[in-house]
Amino acid sequence: MDKVMSNRKIIALYVLPSLIMIMALIYIPIVLTGYYGMMQWDGVGAMTFIGMENYVQLFKDSFFWQSAGHSFLLALFSTLSLAIYLLVALVLSGQIKGANLFRKIYLIPMLLSSVAIAQLWLKIFHPTNGVLNSTLEALGVEHTPEWLSDPSIVLYAIFIPILWQYAGFYILIYYAALKNIPSSLIEAARIDGANPWQIALRIKLPLVTEVVKVTIVLAVVGSLKYFDLIYVMTGGGPNRSSEVMASYMYQKAFKGYDFGYASAISFFLLIICLVATWLIRKATASKEEIQYS
């Protein structure tokens, strides 16, 4: 077996199929999308090459920047909410009663598909029959908010299910990282007289910073390209007040028949995500790696 694995030809043979798949399904389409972005194309007829016009147009398109603003806001909220998730994971990783049950509770949204979550929250947000407004009415609120049709609040209303949807995912990652810390370290601290807060802040947190960095990248990039729940719940409306970059791209392609422009948007979206990842890695780069053995 060892012989086989050291044979370069065999290694290449094993790697080749997935390499071909990844090239064909990911990298070539990316290049093609950038290329289509230079076309004026309604998706049906012939393509006309117009150079960088779509990309230039993109920079002048106030609707695009509005939706980009919404995407960045979502990225900000997602990043901030990571702190809460980390806190929950810290609590769960300690010896509390019912930790198992809580872990399951937080994980359940992860098991549901986005569309199911969207349907669930549509019912909750329903302006007259929804649980939320019924409760508010019972509490004596006279003018209950119209969660999904009031342009000033729709964006925040829709962030709630999105953050809820991913809570379990991040809590699980943090939980696993925290559980990975050797118990000897914590025990040693305890013997030295550290209280649970000190253990959490001085030992557990520093040891999971690498994981936190990864989750920040995941949260930001995930938010920037977020699409499904928003599409099902509001379709980007009313009047674009909950539009994000991906839903705007979808609208341009499938409703407005402007596939060239939509390709330009998605290519630009890719660049934004790459830049965001690079910036985050730069900003959070640490010189010393913490190691425990």
Add this chain to the structure above:
Amino acid sequence: MKKALTLSVMLTVSMGSILAGCSSPKENNAAASSAPQATATAKTDAAKPVTIKFMHLWPAGSSATQNKIVNDIINEYQKDHPNVKVEQEVLENEQYKNKMKILSTSNDLPDIGMTWAAGYMDPYVKGNLFASLDDVLGSPELKDKFVKGTTEAFAFSGKTYALPVELNITPVYYNKEIFAKNNLQVPKTYEEFKNVVKTLSAAGVALIALGNKDRWTGSLWYMYLADRIGGKETLKKAIDRTGTFEDPSLIEAAKDIQDLVGMNAFNKGFNGLSNDEGKAEFMNEKAAMYMMGTWELPNYTTNKDVPQEFKDKIGFFKFPTVEGGKGDINSWVGGPGVGMFVSENSKVKDAAKDFVKFFVTKWGEHSVTEAGVIPATKVDTSKIQLPQMYIDLLNELSQASNITLFADVQMKPAAAETHLNMIQALYGKAVTPEEFAKKHEEALAKEAGK
């Protein structure tokens, strides 16, 4: 070694059978296209099997009756033509539209499919993806069969590219019981209508069921006001660029919409509710009125899932006239629904055309008696027992002075998208009526310049 050999033999065999499986339908297609008179020979020449791919949007779940009719017609046709096999692909409305676009980018449309009229099909016609159906339309079976004005919506520079199956107009359905309780009469003028709104509003009844997340739903109300104030030509001309969207009557109509919103005429949160959610307010008798196309008719007449008690309470009225406006009460918003197209690249074009001819004719008969929807073809209804509301609406249709095609269908895709977003903004008071008109003007001018 022996194992490897067996394996490779097995692989070869299975690959071979897969390839054979792939190639057989293609051979069929080739055979069919090599016979130029497939239509004429279809009946007699049983030796040449033909497979027609047919994509439509009546799933068994949400459009049960229509789905059954499609299957009945296909079975009937296949019985007459044993060599023809019609393969169905059924998708729900939105998915259907998306799939159409995906398939057309790869030039892979089904032999027969459904399309919406005018602006929607414009890119497909320009892209030369639909076959002209003039020969089918002119055939003895279909000549003068269509209700006037239905096939025109599918025609581009004199050629017809799809044949309609439905015809719809848009009445305001209302709950007679709620009206009677509040001593209200059916409004004939807009003043009376506003009185109805005020009275019901004072009585704490939700007035009009509207789900404006879908946006075309709100467009219906706007179109009627535009028609009643500006007459039947103003909106049409604004869209075809012989007129302007900044016409005072079109701005006036936008103002009226915002007045209605200000009077709380629509159910709460309408801009965030889908048409189905909005409709539920009416079906649950929480709202007194609901404006929708005649495709809703089965819910008030034949649909077995709706209790008879509710059906008996529902009536309809025509959108009232506006004092001083140019429109008359017999002018309707509506138009043909979907139409059937034959793909230009179809390998079985002649057989497909023959099937379309058969389908359209049969659909007319079946849709009246079984589905309770109004077909685009003329049908003799004198011998059939029909629900009263259906007969009343058919009579209205025959008296109609004008039918204005839905605005978002009239416009080309990009302008239609602006229109729909603007409708939502108008109802949400995010734009003034003047801005509303200006944005339309810009979008339509841009589309026309392309």
